[in-house]
Amino acid sequence: MNADALILQDAAAMAEAVRSGAVSAVALTQASLDRIGATDGRINAFTDVVRERALRRAAQVDASLASPNAARTRELPLLGVPFAVKNLFDIAGLQTLAGSKIERDSAPARGDALLVRRLESAGAVLVGALNMDEYAYGFTTENSHVGPAHNPHDLTRIAGGSSGGSGAAVAAGQVALTLGSDTNGSIRVPASLCGIFGLKPTFGRLPRTGSYPFISSLDHLGPFARSVRDLALTYDAMQGPETHAPRDPGCAQRTAEPVSAQLSHGTRGLRIGVLGGYFRERALPEALSAVDRVAEALGAHQMVELPMVEAGRAAAFLITNAEGAALHLHDLRQRPQDFEPLSRDRFLAGALIPAAWVARAQRVRRLYAEQVARLFERFDILLAPSTPCAATPIGAEWFELNGQRLPVRPNMGVLTQPISCIGLPVCAVPVWGAHASLPIGVQVLAAPWREDLALRVAAALEAAGVAQAPVAAL
Template sequence: MNRALEIAADVRARRRSAVDATREALAVIERENAAINAFHHVFHDEALAHAGRIDALLANGIDPGPLAGVPFAAKSLFDIEGHARIAGSRARLDAPAARRDADAVARLRQAGAVLVGTTHMDELACGATGENPHFGAVRNPHDIECMTGGSSGGSAAAVAAGCVPLALGSDTNGSIRAPAALCGAWGMKPTFGRLSKRGTLPYADSLDCIGGFARNVDDLAAMYAVLDGNASNERCDERKVAVLGGFFETYASREAWDAVMQTASLLGPHETIVMPEDEMQLVRGAATIISNVEVATAHANLLDAPAESVSPRLRTRLLAGALSPAAWYARALRYQQRFRMRMSRLFADFDILLAPCTPFAAPRFSDTTIMVGVHALEPAKHLGMLTQPISFAGLPVVTAPVIRPGRMPLGVQVIAAPFDEAACLATARRIEEGFRNTQRTSTDT
């Protein structure tokens, strides 16, 4: 699959048709999806019909938009007009069809992009591995015996496998960033509240963000510009960079930390900020309380659903939230405001913060624990432990994939001040160019 911007340029110049670009994506999905299980529903006929309308506009001299003819996918918690919003839940199989598209889907379609399908996800977004008890596990395109991470694993796998150049996801505690890292894609979680969530199924409303995946930074920025409507396309100049250490180094494997250091070296001189473990564990506890209470509030009806409709893991999460004292929830929200102010103050001295995305590369499905130093970490519980504090602070983040030939990918969080997504993307471009130059040099020598 070509780059999104290349497809759009060719379609708008009528060097190729939107129908041909859509057929190509559908063919790749048909070839790849049996192995990776990324797609829940493929909109074959609808996608081709939409692509045909784009070609008709062009034939009449009308520009369909900056993403003309670009195939994309959407996590199955986004409303798609005429289709039920399943969100990885067997309990929602009989949900009514949506009457209109989610805002994010509508914006991409209005820009000329073609929706080719919805992607699998963890049950109601309550998970970090990409495994779903009702619809099966999404499998990592780099090794199908390995996890994608979650809960946006299907969208990450669809992009990484070349099925689509762009995909929508959502991120509460790391659900875009972790799958992007494990699958080797670029991923973006904007500032909390930056993009409209209308038409998406909530998980934890105080933390939920929408964002997406791409195979390169320019495509990611183009998608974000459409979703935001007012995004700048700032190119990069020199920025002051700091690496988040302490807790983030302690719970990163050697190779995950090396990926951060390698990325930092591409950006020039940098400092280290030691993040105390006791503070970060308090952050994780507060974020978990908020997540549990809000998902239990949003989906309280599922506590009475038949046992086969709700997995034991999700039912336990809902019960934990329903039984949490209101005082805990109130205190967690107050602490979140203080922590957001604490993290925002770091940007008085630095423009960009770097941190590992996940403690380790993609685990195998058979891995019950992975040792990181002296700590035995469980993938289901700990894949999002390094992304969760950044979500709690509400900061914008781009995942920079670190591709390692012969080994599974890793990812680095590129973090900026609130509402400075332009800095994230501009720095991501420098990183992408730096890795490209490094690979070119190593090939030449």
């Protein structure tokens, strides 16, 4: 298989081809760069392509394979695999834009984010930075500074957000792997709308060192991929405690708990429930059909309510607004005109929230987490829609749900935000056929630190053909 065809395969297949000598890392990286060049004018997933760096890194991989240490190099799980990251990850020599205009005045990053370094240590090759909502505050990646990210399966529609470029790049076959962030749904929403797999690990599982924060008490970092195997390989490569200062104070400093070897263990014996109530009432038939297909494949027939879910979402809203405003208060005072109008207005509203409200939101959050923990004494896995609907047209401001006209931007995260608030691990799996022509995702939730269970379920769904992530036919 030549490099141009191989770039459309999954990362594990790419790594095996480089490992065996069937293709060079340089040829594979060049194929990725060529596909980005040929397609990104229509998709707008990338804000920066680090061509020279990528080819230099790929040449180093090839040189290592020809060196006395070749045996050790061949063991690397992501050998020669091109990847890209949301532009809130530090990349040495580039400004860390976080989707903004204001950060264009910042100094270039002196080094790479920790997770970028870990993926390159696993053999991967960074090729660029990706489009996103300004300061990660949004669910559509309709960025007014650089233009919207387009959904590769229908270029007239949104890719989701705030990690829209990360979702679009994988769905378009530009790269096999990307990294994004998820504060209120920003991995799961693009994964759902772009028809790929996404993982939001437990809060604190992966260190955030070298990434631009949105809401430090809610931010998660995680991968996107076109297969569960790739998702697990990437997740495993990024795990582990931090060993260098400065450290992420939110990192749990847990030792690595690899999951790749467990993907074939199946779902037998797992207690799986389907979230009802709030999660059925706030989803269109296409989203509910996707959940029902997944539930049927897993033999999951018990409907269950997530306690305090509406209070949990309200708490997440307040914490997001208040913490986000505090982070950007100086620029809100000095450069309000340089924000996107919607982001600016939400941050300004957050600056006016009374401290007593925020304190109460944190108490509600804690009580909510305790209630959900009790639910996981009865269940290992819970299922829910990822988004209330499939991707909406770019520029659409409203969608209809149960006779109500709802704004798109906040409500694409209506089903993900309550889960982010309490830091649960979630794998988003893509389902086709529930909508006439577009994918839509399902959330596979597990208890804290049980990413292995969520990924086992995702792998079983993929093996059964229920969850699939084909490259878009561009």
